[in-house]
Amino acid sequence: MSETILLDHGSGGVLTHQLIEDLFVKHFDNRTLRALTDSALLRVDPGTLAFTTDSYVVKPIFFPGGNIGKLAVCGTVNDLAVAGARPLYLSAGFIIEEGLLLEDLEKIVLTMGAEAVKCGVTIVTGDTKVVEKGACDQIFINTAGIGIIAEPYQNISFGTDVQVGDHILVNGYIADHGMAVLGKRNELDFKTEIVSDCASLNGLIARALAVLSGSSDSSPIHFMRDATRGGIATVLCELARYRNIGIRLDESVIPVRESVKGLCELLGFDPLYVANEGKVVMVVGKADADQVLAELRKDPLGKDSAIIGEVVAAHPGKVVLQTEVGGRRIVDMLSGAQLPRIC
């Protein structure tokens, strides 16, 4: 077998079949994929499906705490989980540059397989394209995902149950992913100890959802979203804008590591806008907030969780940050440049 990816690996012929059987089917091992049909056939119980997609173009493809494959599984699993869904199935579409080391591809595929097992999803269908050298940057991966949403959680995506007094929670330190990836870029190559927070949050989220609201069986979480591109600021600005609610954040309690804060200051980034890949922002009913916080903290992925703000009647449509020095500033949608290819 060649040591690098050739154009013929994408031709649909013998080499494509070798790649599929010796790499993808082997490491994503499951019955559905082994059938080698073009569409995966899945039995699904009646209910509401969640369906989502993301393409991953992170640069570099290997970074402290993960690689593009881990990101491609975690990112799409998280998009489903924050909709209140139980993630079930993923597709995986690879666009590979001619010349990529097969060894690197195998590392990526192995990581995807392991992460899928870990978070309980099955990669059931896929596609591989190879483009000539220079036509893409090493490898891009698209994953689409399907999950099932149980009845009580169907409003979470829309945030329709969000109300004044709700608390804003985050499950730990922010801005790690963006700074870890940036620190690893060739042109910078900082010697930092910052590691990406890349993780599948469906287990953590299921734990929080299981806290039922008061005596009813409604969701304690009124809205949540994973704070990837654009960071927690973007998630909260979107929510404030779409639901026309005010949000107050308290800077002093937002978890940011000293190392991340330092690097952000040095480079002129605001941690609120830096990408995370293992952080979820939750809006939780006031009465349930402490219990949800306690549940989150029991999980390794949520041990540094904090209540960082609340929904307020003032300034509808706007997010306002109470700064550590006692001032107040409006947190707005990103209008200028941000790090490209962070996810």
Next chain:
Amino acid sequence: MSETILLDHGSGGVLTHQLIEDLFVKHFDNRTLRALTDSALLRVDPGTLAFTTDSYVVKPIFFPGGNIGKLAVCGTVNDLAVAGARPLYLSAGFIIEEGLLLEDLEKIVLTMGAEAVKCGVTIVTGDTKVVEKGACDQIFINTAGIGIIAEPYQNISFGTDVQVGDHILVNGYIADHGMAVLGKRNELDFKTEIVSDCASLNGLIARALAVLSGSSDSSPIHFMRDATRGGIATVLCELARYRNIGIRLDESVIPVRESVKGLCELLGFDPLYVANEGKVVMVVGKADADQVLAELRKDPLGKDSAIIGEVVAAHPGKVVLQTEVGGRRIVDMLSGAQLPRIC
């Protein structure tokens, strides 16, 4: 608004939102997408889901008969349809090179919206990434699709009902797509009249499936697949290999246009291996073949349909072509080079 795509269009900030709202939500217009949730929420009846994905990297992105966007809708719709599924929902993931003309992106998105309406699917969720100039070639699109398979059609993907005596059908002229795209490549730029056959085949296929087998309600079609990358040869070689059956093809009745035949001869391609984007190969029970053929021919996308061969007891695992000059040759899996980036 800028006339080209900027890195900031992918940052998750203001420009990303503009792009989503002014382009994607506008042209893919539907209620689910307008909700702007990360996952689409879909009510699905109980049954078997078909789930598939493909990335599209065709070069050039505009070609006679279509563009990369039309391909991204038709290709994934066809993957679902050949599984015997009714295609319902698509995702769309865009990877865009900085500098792409917004005008070109809009043309592509408009085509996708129009094709989705035409074939009855809804584009319910999406993602946009922008990479720096040189990190991809203009635009790559991934679509994943979900459909529902009715009970009688659940074996089609696996070909388990294929038996000796079954007829092989194709819905018209082969190799148009590959030659149309190749003819348009900058380095060649042949003045050909060849137009891609790019089309959504779900309507045509539904028509053929509606022919019930004899007095039972089983599927008249025992296996089918769209003959894209690798052409009809690859589809039939895979079937022969996986089901260990013999297939005899009759070259004299395989529909190939004279212009395509000529260009193939000139460039050294075998039309059997050249990509199609609107051709399905069907394996149909002998008793139903004429009726299925008649149904196919009633549809504009099937008017040139033909029975091109049959499943035979001889040479299990192999496809044998009866040539026009009276010889016989084995049709094997592609082992050498093929056109890259044809889809």
